[in-house]
Amino acid sequence: MAGKLPKEQVLDIFRETKALLEGHFQLTSGLHSSQYFQCARVLQYPKYLHLFAGEIANHFEYSDVEVVVSPAIGGVVVGTEVGRMLRVRSMFTERKDGKMELRRGFELHPGERVLVVEDVVTTGGSVFEVVELVNKAGAKLAGVGYIVDRSNGKLKFDAKHFSVLQLDVVAYKPEECPLCKQGGEAIKPGSRGNY
Ligand code: ZN
16 A cells, blocks of 8 residues: 655655666666665655654554564664654664664564564565564564555565555666667766765
């Protein structure tokens, strides 16, 4: 299910904050795209963090959420804000030797109702790993909330799930890229932002 904010308004905010860039990019996957999206860029602004976290918090207001869990690093900022708005604990998972874990003394209790929050979901890998931790602890999955769904509508969870925006990924193999065919060169946006 998607949010109440009009799609165009969300896209305008993404463009204004340069979270969404339009041009000709080489993605981490090696594929080419006319769009590049970096969610952290929009969440650096408190008003937008508040706006998007608020959409998620509102959606799960009556889901009896007792704790928010987010996968680090991407989910931490939005998860913390959602937890603050729902007035519940928020914690995060992180990887150790590639394995997702609750560390730093964070604990889930049996029966506790957990909302998993992430910034961007593409394959859902990290979210599924967090859900596994929730199940292992004997806690209950109350829902999954994220700002951007990049799964092109493919993602399904065994719980109520919500995204503020569905932003389909349009990507091409380099040899099939229409932008390359027009004579352009793909830019590799670095994680340092030196695109
Ligand atoms: Zn290209």
